[in-house]
Amino acid sequence: MLPDLETPVPLVDLARVERNVARVASYARTHGLALRPHVKTHKSPRIASLQVAHGAQGLTCATPREAEVMASASRDLLVAYPPVDPVRAARIAALEADRVTVALDSVEAVEAMARAAGAAGRTVHVYVEMDLGMRRVGVQAVEDAIALARRAADAQWLEFAGLAFYPGHIRQGVAEQDAALATLATQLGEAVEAFAAAGMRPAVVSGGSTPTLWRSHEMGPVTEIRPGTYVYNDRTTAVIGACDWDDCAFTVLATVVSTAVRGQAVIDAGVKSLGREPVRGAADEGFGALLDHPEVTVRSMSEEHGVLDLARTSWTPKVGDRVRVVPNHVCVAVHLFDEVVGVRDGAIEERWRVEARGRAHA
């Protein structure tokens, strides 16, 4: 398999990416939702441009580096991360985009962003981030969210633009999802009404992650979604049923380097190629699975070694064989590589840099 490529090396199946991107764009269009994909998954203008070409209205970023790099792909950037660090806030204020929005949840972040925006002499839009059950970041009470929105609206260089939330806590089975989505829709509806009653009806209600992607239209007043993982998908996305196995577009090509220890095979992809991410909600299920032998998982890892569990397969690997590993969490695996190889019909078509990884100024 692609014998000229040195392993470990990340492969992207271009036909699958194109299908994944088109499918979500079509879903968003069908339901009248603005699509603002999160670039953290691919960190590549190559893929961001494909998303924009399919109708994404803007892009979502986490880091200043991501935003700087993505300014080449879209003029409308959301940095969905509290701009507390003054250096971070200054980089955001300096972005070469037509419209820049930040999501935040504290007075400190409002003040840091207002100072940086003023210093740069540019308007920055603000989403107020609310916690609707994820318990990570986000204002807890609607009245506090309104107060924060007012503070942003009153700041000279800021403009209140909407509400943001992240439904990362909704991941379970269908029945639990039904109940959680109904709760979410109610929470959001009440929040929007309270904001409206305070004279600050949010123009945008921004949510959506890949696990709940296909049910975003059931999230009440949501107007915008920010899925990331769907471009490549991964073992977790497949296990939770948010994609099929053959929608997994990203794999790490690896070589079997040792079969010396009975009952296992060792490949040259370990933590430094796959990350040590769990399949969400499941322990002890390994750190990835083989695309062509999904019954074979990466049972344990060192930095540059992955140990394949051969207990459930009739496949008998030999030293020198090549395998494609679907990582548990693709966003973390992509972040480990500087370059990605795009393949179609088993042949190399192009290569691109994972340009937005790292922290340096772009």
Place this chain on the structure above:
Amino acid sequence: MLPDLETPVPLVDLARVERNVARVASYARTHGLALRPHVKTHKSPRIASLQVAHGAQGLTCATPREAEVMASASRDLLVAYPPVDPVRAARIAALEADRVTVALDSVEAVEAMARAAGAAGRTVHVYVEMDLGMRRVGVQAVEDAIALARRAADAQWLEFAGLAFYPGHIRQGVAEQDAALATLATQLGEAVEAFAAAGMRPAVVSGGSTPTLWRSHEMGPVTEIRPGTYVYNDRTTAVIGACDWDDCAFTVLATVVSTAVRGQAVIDAGVKSLGREPVRGAADEGFGALLDHPEVTVRSMSEEHGVLDLARTSWTPKVGDRVRVVPNHVCVAVHLFDEVVGVRDGAIEERWRVEARGRAHA
């Protein structure tokens, strides 16, 4: 703390690194052991040169990139990884060093390395890797190891140079370590005698990892050690007692970005800065701890968020505060960054690239 630095950013305490490097060099000298540090931890010629200046006889690498970059720091390189992939073998054969050694455990690796060495017209030395209990790679039986060594010795461009093993399975308490070390010494002694009886006495017996570093002289016929983590140390090294907490030289400087959810604080260092590595042998102990508040651990993470557990501390973080996180496994954290900031007495002294990270040709 270093307010001009944008977070998250990796800091290296230069005084601590110098102390760590000197201490291990002194230990190796005292016991007449050759020191061949593994560069996977720092991936930086800056630190490798310091190790060589303190008497390291050569360097150990895992990837071809590491070896290519480290040729500037040492002329004697060991690639402790099976050269099965022909592209990998060719890069190793092309290294600009005076002496190149590979560790391997299969006939396929001997053949791949012999072909590449022949094509490059250079001699490559071979360590035969034996499994002494780690159960990862390594020939299982001494007679098979001898056969493999003979195969290498008979190959035109290869030269049998010694035995290698990795005592990564020896990590437990002192009593268990005593027993495991005695077993290891016996295994090694018998292996060396069997090789000698076959007319192939190994010139080098290469082992050693940071957890067992200080007991390397109890490992029977060991002549060479390859510790990596000791330059920086990490939370695991401290927890298992192989270093003190104030020997931890590498931290990730992070900013508190949210305290919106009661009972926790969120920092801007998550999986993409710290890695999701366990403290070895302990589950549910978080993914790092604060250098200045070791009772505070990183309880959970997203890609760019780390949630601090405040249950056991009287420290009350505020949004904008800065903290230094000691990661559980420093080698994995270093691999996530392109640049490191060297500090001394709280001030920035220098910066260097993590030059050997990634896979590209150097």
